[in-house]
Amino acid sequence: MASEGLAARMAAVGLLGAVLGEGRLMAQVLADPQGPLAGLPPGDRARAQRLALAVLRHVEPADQVLAPHLRKSPPRLVRDAMRLAVVEIALGGAAHGAVNAAVEIVRRGKRTAPFAGLVNAVLRKVPADPFAGLPPQRMPRWLRQPLVHAYGRDGVTAMEAVQAMTPPLDLTLRAGAEAPEGAVLPTGTLRLEEKGQVSALPGYAAGGWWVQDAAAALAVGLLAPQAGERVLDLCAAPGGKTLQLAAAGAAVTAVDLSEPRMARLRENLSRCGLAADLITADALEWQPDQAFDAVLLDAPCSATGTIRRHPDLPFVKDGSELPALVELQARLLDRALGMVRPGGRVVFCTCSLLPDEGEGQLAAALARHPGLRVERVALPGVDEAWWTAEGGLRLRPDLWADRGGMDGFFMVRLGL
Numbered sequence: 001m002a003s004e005g006l007a008a009r010m011a012a013v014g015l016l017g018a019v020l021g022e023g024r025l026m027a028q029v030l031a032d033p034q035g036p037l038a039g040l041p042p043g044d045r046a047r048a049q050r051l052a053l054a055v056l057r058h059v060e061p062a063d064q065v066l067a068p069h070l071r072k073s074p075p076r077l078v079r080d081a082m083r084l085a086v087v088e089i090a091l092g093g094a095a096h097g098a099v100n101a102a103v104e105i106v107r108r109g110k111r112t113a114p115f116a117g118l119v120n121a122v123l124r125k126v127p128a129d130p131f132a133g134l135p136p137q138r139m140p141r142w143l144r145q146p147l148v149h150a151y152g153r154d155g156v157t158a159m160e161a162v163q164a165m166t167p168p169l170d171l172t173l174r175a176g177a178e179a180p181e182g183a184v185l186p187t188g189t190l191r192l193e194e195k196g197q198v199s200a201l202p203g204y205a206a207g208g209w210w211v212q213d214a215a216a217a218l219a220v221g222l223l224a225p226q227a228g229e230r231v232l233d234l235c236a237a238p239g240g241k242t243l244q245l246a247a248a249g250a251a252v253t254a255v256d257l258s259e260p261r262m263a264r265l266r267e268n269l270s271r272c273g274l275a276a277d278l279i280t281a282d283a284l285e286w287q288p289d290q291a292f293d294a295v296l297l298d299a300p301c302s303a304t305g306t307i308r309r310h311p312d313l314p315f316v317k318d319g320s321e322l323p324a325l326v327e328l329q330a331r332l333l334d335r336a337l338g339m340v341r342p343g344g345r346v347v348f349c350t351c352s353l354l355p356d357e358g359e360g361q362l363a364a365a366l367a368r369h370p371g372l373r374v375e376r377v378a379l380p381g382v383d384e385a386w387w388t389a390e391g392g393l394r395l396r397p398d399l400w401a402d403r404g405g406m407d408g409f410f411m412v413r414l415g416l
């Protein structure tokens with residue numbers, strides 16, 4: 001008899017194979033119509049995704065639990081099925097269900113079936129609290145090293161502890177909007193612990209809120225758009241910040257290179273009853289007719305600040321894209337500075353933990369543009385300690401750790 005939840009667990013193991021075995025990003029695998037979730041009902045899809053993400057947050061400790069019981073490494077699918085069972089047990093799932101499912105998944109494959117006995121024997125030895133005393137999963141070396149240099153060993157361990165947690169769901173609210181029940185953070189973001197389906201939450205259809213991490217929501221606060229101002233959102237899609245700018249009453253032009261991402265921005269604007277001028281173009285080439293009062297540049301980056309939401313990233317990326325990204329960010333920032341009127345302002349931000357994509361970009365921009373000033377503005381709920389000596393905001397996953405943390409970001413406002 002197929003055990004309950006088997007289809008979702010098999011799909012989760014399929015997702016793990018795609019990420020850990022084939023080096024594909026989770027977002028790509030989820031969007032693949034032939035991918036491991038093909039044909040699954042929505043509930044199973046969501047469960048499979050949740051389980052795979054949970055395993056990706058704990059691969060290292062799960063392997064530490066399994067290692068003493070394995071003389072040699074079993075085939076990938078067998079290992080992933082065992083990792084899944086260990087993580088389920090660690091997160092409080094019923095051990096018998098998790099173990100039976102892993103055995104069944106392994107039994108179904110011709111090549112893996114001979115390992116069913118081993119899987120059963122090993123998983124029956126897993127204690128009720130398998131991760132007790134184990135450190136959280138570490139970030140890969142290419143990333144950890146510069147982070148230890150920037151934030152110290154304890155700082156990085158604190159970030160890793162938050163990255164091991166399931167992140168809360170953060171919503172940016174419009175004034176007076178109907179919203180689900182949650183905790184309002186000091187910066188105004190509404191935080192929900194229990195997620196479920198986003199589109200089923202109160203107020204979704206009315207469009208009074210949208211999903212956006214608490215840290216990401218601060219960039220628009222820093223820009224402080226005024227009603228009627230002409231604001232350019234450069235690298236805008238899928239548009240969490242575009243919506244904020246439009247909701248503030250600014251006349252927004254949103255530019256992004258990616259048509260599929262722009263389609264999502266269009267949908268988001270339509271659901272929320274907001275408007276912006278959308279332009280699909282390369283920001284390195286596109287030229288506006290007239291300068292803007294303000295520009296928000298949310299530049300493409302390593303996204304290392306979002307690992308708690310995208311735990312696949314450390315297994316897929318190796319840091320080799322970094323030099324090209326750093327160069328692109330600098331070119332985009334120079335473009336942004338050229339599109340704002342004298343006396344205007346630019347906010348530069350990246351969802352990266354790496355100083356090369358944040359503090360380093362600020363230092364380099366100040367050196368390239370001698371007239372540029374860093375502007376600090378009062379932001380409700382923002383701790384004084386989050387500002388850097390140079391006037392940027394350094395946001396880290398371990399800030400508000402007891403409330404569920406926040407994405408890593410660097411942001412700075414520049415005045416011309």
Ligand SMILES: C[S@@+](CC[C@H](N)C(=O)[O-])C[C@H]1O[C@@H](n2cnc3c(N)ncnc32)[C@H](O)[C@@H]1O
Nearest residue numbers: 235236237238239240241256257258282283298
């Ligand atoms: C960090 S994401 C932007 C997130 C967005 N601001 C938001 O709040 O939802 C970076 C974006 O930059 C876009 N991008 C990358 N290179 C670009 C370029 N040369 N010109 C325009 N957009 C670009 C990507 O398509 C991606 O959507």
